[in-house]
Amino acid sequence: MILxxxxxxxxxxxxxxxxxxxxxxxxxxxxxNEEHVQYEYIDKQFCIYAxxxxxxxxxxxxxxxxxxxxxxxxxxxxxxxxxxxxxxHKNKNLVKxxxxxFEDMMRQQTDYYINKFYDKNEALIVSAxxxxxxxxxxxxxxxxxxxxxxxxxxxxxxxLDTTLxxxxxxxxxxxxxHNSKLNIITDNSKQLKDKETFIKELTSIKHETIVGYGSRxxxxxxxxxxxxxxxxSNNFGVQLADIIASAVAFCINNKSKKYERFQKxxxxxxxxxxxFLNIMPSDYEYLNIIDDKPDDIAPIDFLEKELDPN
Numbered sequence: 292m293i294l295x296x297x298x299x300x301x302x303x304x305x306x307x308x309x310x311x312x313x314x315x316x317x318x319x320x321x322x323x324n325e326e327h328v329q330y331e332y333i334d335k336q337f338c339i340y341a342x343x344x345x346x347x348x349x350x351x352x353x354x355x356x357x358x359x360x361x362x363x364x365x366x367x368x369x370x371x372x373x374x375x376x377x378x379x380h381k382n383k384n385l386v387k388x389x390x391x392x393f394e395d396m397m398r399q400q401t402d403y404y405i406n407k408f409y410d411k412n413e414a415l416i417v418s419a420x421x422x423x424x425x426x427x428x429x430x431x432x433x434x435x436x437x438x439x440x441x442x443x444x445x446x447x448x449x450x451l452d453t454t455l456x457x458x459x460x461x462x463x464x465x466x467x468x469h470n471s472k473l474n475i476i477t478d479n480s481k482q483l484k485d486k487e488t489f490i491k492e493l494t495s496i497k498h499e500t501i502v503g504y505g506s507r508x509x510x511x512x513x514x515x516x517x518x519x520x521x522x523x524s525n526n527f528g529v530q531l532a533d534i535i536a537s538a539v540a541f542c543i544n545n546k547s548k549k550y551e552r553f554q555k556x557x558x559x560x561x562x563x564x565x566x567f568l569n570i571m572p573s574d575y576e577y578l579n580i581i582d583d584k585p586d587d588i589a590p591i592d593f594l595e596k597e598l599d600p601n
Contacts, residue, residue, distance in 0.1 A: 301537030466514030505582035
């Protein structure tokens with residue numbers, strides 16, 4: 292039995308001994324295992340480079356070069372190379388300004404911020420600290436300025452948020468694991484609320500189809516029987532999910548010496564031993580396994596066809 296007389300929030304609970312003890316007790320429960328818990332780890336630094344590749348280079352290959360950039364892991368390989376090259380770039384200030392300009396462009400979506408991003412991209416191209424391989428990637432990005440309407444998701448204020456991506460990945464994971472539709476309960480997420488209509492459209496697709504390439508596949512329609520957003524203060528399950536997710540993030544991100552002992556105690560619990568989904572840099576072995584098949588179905592083409600009202 293978990294005895295706590297108010298809503299459980301990791302951020303608040305970690306500040307008191309009682310709260311920390313409750314968190315440790317929760318993570319020691321028998322149900323905290325891979326049969327009942329799954330989460331997705333996202334390396335935010337890598338993710339922003341992957342988003343730049345996906346949102347600027349892929350449209351160039353699709354609209355200008357007429358090539359499917361998602362086949363044979365070209366998008367994943369490019370994202371990994373881009374990440375490594377930029378990480379090793381000597382002009383750290385320029386790289387920081389570049390990343391910020393991309394976020395500003397995608398969030399503000401005005402000509403001023405669009406031009407500012409491409410100016411920073413050009414500055415990186417001509418920088419003496421930029422190696423030739425990185426310049427090739429940056430030149431493809433610069434080409435996307437000519438098709439900016441295919442690059443900027445006008446009106447989508449959460450275009451850089453990964454909540455929907457993680458949601459879909461977890462739906463596919465659990466529905467495949469249990470071979471059944473899911474009854475989903477989440478907190479009142481602004482990001483999921485914004486995408487609620489789209490989620491319902493994905494659950495209403497008529498033709499059951501596995502899309503994607505090689506091992507990078509998932510199935511539509513989304514296997515959701517019901518989808519409910521609730522006030523977390525009235526739902527123990529949602530509070531429990533917050534404790535688990537926040538504990539994982541705390542294990543990885545905490546830099547405060549004040550909580551070093553607590554951090555170690557959480558890291559020594561079962562929570563980090565659970566296999567997890569991820570968006571993070573790939574290893575050499577994974578990048579060199581090409582398992583695409585000729586009959587693989589492009590997810591974007593499939594969704595455009597299925598969700599087109601005409």
